[in-house]
Amino acid sequence: xxxxxxxxxxxxxxxxxxxRMGKTVIGLMMESLNGSLDDAGLQMSxxxxxxxxxxxxxxxxxxxxxxxxxxxxxxxxxVWQQSGASAVLTGAALIRDGxxxxxxxxxxxxxxxxxxxxxxYTRPGYEFTEWTGSITPAxxxxxxxxxxxxxxxxxxxxxxxxxxxxxxxxxxxxAMMFSRGPYTPADILKARMVADxxxxxxxxxxxxxxxxIVLTSAERARYCRKAPVWVLGGAxxxxxxxxxxxPSLDIINSRDKMMRGFExxxxxxxxxxxxxxxxxxxxxxxVQMEALGFCKPGEGGxxxxxxMGLDQKHPVCPDGGNQGYSHNMIPYNFKIIEIVKQMxxxxxxxxxxxxxxxxxYDRSICRKVRDPKLSxxxxxxxxxxxxxxxxxxx
Amino acid sequence: xxxxxxxxxxxxxxxxxxxxxxxxTEPFWAGMRQNKLLLQRCKTCNAYRWxxxxxxxxxxxxxxEWSEVSGKGTVFSYTVVHRPPLPAFKAPYIVAVIELAxxxxxxxxxxxxxxxxxxxxxxxxxxxxxxxxxxxxxxxRLA
Ligand SMILES: [Zn+2]
Numbered sequence: 001x002x003x004x005x006x007x008x009x010x011x012x013x014x015x016x017x018x019x020r021m022g023k024t025v026i027g028l029m030m031e032s033l034n035g036s037l038d039d040a041g042l043q044m045s046x047x048x049x050x051x052x053x054x055x056x057x058x059x060x061x062x063x064x065x066x067x068x069x070x071x072x073x074x075x076x077x078x079v080w081q082q083s084g085a086s087a088v089l090t091g092a093a094l095i096r097d098g099x100x101x102x103x104x105x106x107x108x109x110x111x112x113x114x115x116x117x118x119x120x121y122t123r124p125g126y127e128f129t130e131w132t133g134s135i136t137p138a139x140x141x142x143x144x145x146x147x148x149x150x151x152x153x154x155x156x157x158x159x160x161x162x163x164x165x166x167x168x169x170x171x172x173x174x175a176m177m178f179s180r181g182p183y184t185p186a187d188i189l190k191a192r193m194v195a196d197x198x199x200x201x202x203x204x205x206x207x208x209x210x211x212x213i214v215l216t217s218a219e220r221a222r223y224c225r226k227a228p229v230w231v232l233g234g235a236x237x238x239x240x241x242x243x244x245x246x247p248s249l250d251i252i253n254s255r256d257k258m259m260r261g262f263e264x265x266x267x268x269x270x271x272x273x274x275x276x277x278x279x280x281x282x283x284x285x286x287v288q289m290e291a292l293g294f295c296k297p298g299e300g301g302x303x304x305x306x307x308m309g310l311d312q313k314h315p316v317c318p319d320g321g322n323q324g325y326s327h328n329m330i331p332y333n334f335k336i337i338e339i340v341k342q343m344x345x346x347x348x349x350x351x352x353x354x355x356x357x358x359x360x361y362d363r364s365i366c367r368k369v370r371d372p373k374l375s376x377x378x379x380x381x382x383x384x385x386x387x388x389x390x391x392x393x394x
Numbered sequence: 395x396x397x398x399x400x401x402x403x404x405x406x407x408x409x410x411x412x413x414x415x416x417x418x419t420e421p422f423w424a425g426m427r428q429n430k431l432l433l434q435r436c437k438t439c440n441a442y443r444w445x446x447x448x449x450x451x452x453x454x455x456x457x458x459e460w461s462e463v464s465g466k467g468t469v470f471s472y473t474v475v476h477r478p479p480l481p482a483f484k485a486p487y488i489v490a491v492i493e494l495a496x497x498x499x500x501x502x503x504x505x506x507x508x509x510x511x512x513x514x515x516x517x518x519x520x521x522x523x524x525x526x527x528x529x530x531x532x533x534x535r536l537a
Contacts, residue, residue, distance in 0.1 A: 125411075127413040127414060127415070127416070127419060128413065128445050128501065129501060130411045130413070131410055131411055131412055131413055131531060132489055132501055132502055132503050133410070133475055133478055133479060133483040133487060133489060133503070134475075134489045134501060135475065135477070135478075135479045137475075137477075138473050138475050138489045141473035141489075142471040142472070142473050142489065142490075142491055143471070145471045145472060145473060145514065146470065146471040146491075146514070149471065149514040192476070192477070193474075193476045193477075194475075194476060194477045195473045195474070195475045195476065195477070195489075196473055196474040196475075196476070196509070197473075198473075244445065245445060245499075246470075246491040246499040246500060246501040247471065247491060247501075248470070248471075248491065248499055249471075
């Protein structure tokens with residue numbers, strides 16, 4: 001491995017993830033931002049860069065560098081709109097070049113307290129999109145169908161992935177869908193159809209909640225409260241904007257870029273353990289395994305059955321993912337937070353002593369991955385924005 | 395999943411949200427009112443593009459014209475939506491991506507078609523649907 005241990009994740013936080021919490025987006029965001037700084041042993045005055053999809057604060061004129069600095073009443077070196085792996089990669093680059101020392105990556109979502117069953121984000125408003133009725137599940141059903149057509153993937157593959165991930169949520173007391181399973185693939189297929197071939201249980205949740213990640217340099221990490229998790233690097237590529245351009249399975253076209261990310265770091269796919277797929281819809285597990293280069297396009301359906309279980313080679317989404325843990329509109333950070341929790345041994349499940357870090361590995365109650373050392377977090381990884389980051393245990 | 399937006403201003407109870415043209419896209423909707431499917435075509439390299447863009451995606455030229463296309467294409471992908479975003483959408487309905495004969499991919503609906511019979515690769519033809527005096531929509535039927 002050629003990657004350097006020069007940038008670390010030193011703080012993480014996730015608020016409770018619940019439906020209609022009655023809190024504001026900014027309130028949730030600050031709760032998580034403060035929580036992650038506490039976790040790191042840092043303060044707001046240490047922060048010199050902020051990366052978030054949205055920082056709806058201050059004068060209401062947007063998350064620009066000047067507006068954020070004024071609101072926080074302190075200088076800020078850099079403000080950028082991103083989340084998840086793409087944000088961590090960007091923040092790490094700033095730290096490596098000395099342009100920032102403490103980067104915070106908050107993300108929050110809160111639904112309006114309307115009574116509509118369909119979340120606002122599932123109604124893309126673009127002039128050439130909205131009137132077609134192509135809600136978010138339809139956009140990704142189009143991607144799934146194209147994959148079925150080109151590569152022979154099946155609804156049984158999708159149901160296998162969804163049941164595996166949802167069963168992790170079933171034993172995660174922090175998950176939206178805690179204690180709602182267990183599910184068989186047949187249960188997934190029997191659920192109400194939303195956008196053929198995607199049933200309700202193959203889709204993401206919609207809920208409120210926030211998360212935040214704190215990055216810093218190796219030097220500064222020595223003075224933080226907990227052991228660092230190293231940000232080795234990764235890859236990111238954009239090809240279009242989802243909901244504006246027609247879905248076309250463009251994610252597979254990013255495969256070379258993703259594979260070069262592994263090569264550049266001197267990491268072989270088989271050296272990695274956990275893979276936090278951006279599991280917004282059930283087909284995404286096999287599609288992203290293919291796009292990351294874990295297997296060839298078309299091999300993903302068989303491949304996930306060999307690797308994605310908690311005791312298999314590449315456990316996928318032990319937290320329960322977007323489908324079972326949380327989809328707070330901006331769930332990308334959770335892919336990274338789960339890896340950090342697993343590496344720190346801070347996993348809460350139904351093992352009697354999980355709060356003390358003691359696990360049974362009885363898979364009816366335990367979702368702890370055995371000693372993860374080198375893990376992959378995806379996201380954004382959808383239809384147009386494709387990224388992953390490799391994280392290493394100290 | 396972040397392309398959240400408010401319902402468009404023209405949306406009314408019981409009606410699907412209709413497009414609001416911009417200065418750049420107004421000629422497209424003017425073409426629709428005459429039952430003509432117009433795409434931007436580059437005056438420098440002749441490439442078609444969709445969705446509307448300021449520059450040619452092939453040669454980055456700013457010069458283009460709105461050019462009528464055949465309205466023919468094939469089904470690139472499709473889905474049957476069972477859970478509509480608003481009651482005005484009568485589910486189930488087919489959302490599809492059509493690969494136009496001229497090249498670009500277009501998000502739309504396939505209408506008057508048994509969802510169980512539809513396949514990727516099926517040939518389709520544009521069908522104009524007048525929604526209001528201002529707005530005619532482009533959907534597709536099996537050819
Ligand atoms: Zn051109």
